Amino acid sequence: xxxxxxxxxxxxxxxxxxxxxxxxxxxxxxxxxxxxxxxxxxxxxxxxxxxxxxxxxxxxxxxxxxxxxxxxxxxxxxxxxxxxxxxxxxxxxxxxxxxxxxxxxxxxxxxxxxxxxxxxxxxxxxxxxxxxxxxxxxxxxxxxxxxxxxxxxxxxxxxxxxxxxxxxxxxxxxxxxxxxxxxxxxxxxxxxxxxxxxxxxxxxxxxxxxxxxxxxxxxxxxxxxxxxxxxxxxxxxxxxxxxxxxxxxxxxxxxxxxxxxxxxxxxxxxxxxxxxxxxxxxxxxxxxxxxxxxxxxxxxxxxxxxxxxxxxxxxxxxxxxxxxxxx
Numbered sequence: 451x452x453x454x455x456x457x458x459x460x461x462x463x464x465x466x467x468x469x470x471x472x473x474x475x476x477x478x479x480x481x482x483x484x485x486x487x488x489x490x491x492x493x494x495x496x497x498x499x500x501x502x503x504x505x506x507x508x509x510x511x512x513x514x515x516x517x518x519x520x521x522x523x524x525x526x527x528x529x530x531x532x533x534x535x536x537x538x539x540x541x542x543x544x545x546x547x548x549x550x551x552x553x554x555x556x557x558x559x560x561x562x563x564x565x566x567x568x569x570x571x572x573x574x575x576x577x578x579x580x581x582x583x584x585x586x587x588x589x590x591x592x593x594x595x596x597x598x599x600x601x602x603x604x605x606x607x608x609x610x611x612x613x614x615x616x617x618x619x620x621x622x623x624x625x626x627x628x629x630x631x632x633x634x635x636x637x638x639x640x641x642x643x644x645x646x647x648x649x650x651x652x653x654x655x656x657x658x659x660x661x662x663x664x665x666x667x668x669x670x671x672x673x674x675x676x677x678x679x680x681x682x683x684x685x686x687x688x689x690x691x692x693x694x695x696x697x698x699x700x701x702x703x704x705x706x707x708x709x710x711x712x713x714x715x716x717x718x719x720x721x722x723x724x725x726x727x728x729x730x731x732x733x734x735x736x737x738x739x740x741x742x743x744x745x746x747x748x749x750x751x752x753x754x755x756x757x758x759x760x761x762x763x764x765x766x767x768x769x770x771x772x773x774x775x776x777x
Contacts, residue, residue: 467768479613483752487511489505489576492581497726515569530651537696560629579624581593585672611642643757651745668699668725669728679734680737702704
């Protein structure tokens with residue numbers, strides 16, 4: 451990599467936007483994966499910024515590789531963000547408030563593997579998304595139609611793969627993106643040789659673990675204590691905890707079976723709901739530690755796995771010709 455864009459010694463991320471065109475092929479060949487954050491510009495209540503989903507998607511995307519993802523070189527530092535401000539890898543639990551050393555009953559968030567970690571390239575975040583009917587009427591929500599979102603994401607994903615990055619991690623911060631990103635990934639996987647992995651930061655900490663952090667009251671709703679804590683873990687100055695009172699969310703159905711329920715307007719609802727009084731920065735840093743460590747574990751296992759075969763137009767494997775047939 452002499453004369454080319456360089457990663458930090460322990461692995462990490464460099465920004466795609468700063469790679470000279472003449473060096474792209476060599477950087478792509480040396481990279482283990484690329485990462486694309488996807489978020490939304492959406493109302494989350496008076497206490498959270500319109501870019502909540504982008505803060506979370508970009509924040510966790512920068513934590514997807516071992517090491518200080520935005521440190522170690524002048525070029526990498528231009529990616530922005532604060533990932534270098536927080537400890538990662540071994541010892542992070544002891545350094546972070548609320549870490550496993552504090553005895554919160556939660557597992558450690560993962561430790562750095564020995565030796566250099568994976569090397570990634572981070573692409574600019576996708577800021578606009580399809581937004582649900584419950585948040586579209588609220589001020590500041592910028593929504594695009596689902597069919598536009600799928601087509602746009604398919605073009606972005608295919609463009610990154612075509613640039614030489616067959617392994618692409620998509621880190622999501624907006625629940626409605628899960629369906630549109632998945633549809634776009636499926637489309638691209640039939641056209642390009644690619645390994646596409648979608649991870650929603652929200653799911654990297656389990657409901658049982660959030661119950662241990664917050665107690666018995668629900669915390670995982672839109673704009674609720676869990677999401678608010680997540681933003682506090684990356685950008686505490688963006689949160690206004692005193693701007694709202696608690697708005698207890700509508701109870702879930704009293705059945706254990708999985709379901710997806712979409713309603714025009716739940717009640718109570720102000721474009722958000724939740725027990726915001728449960729959120730704090732200490733818990734936010736613990737959420738960041740847990741989810742970030744697990745994301746790095748996923749990436750390490752993924753880049754070590756065998757790559758996929760190329761797509762084919764053949765619907766079924768073709769049988770070999772018999773000995774009496776002409777080839």
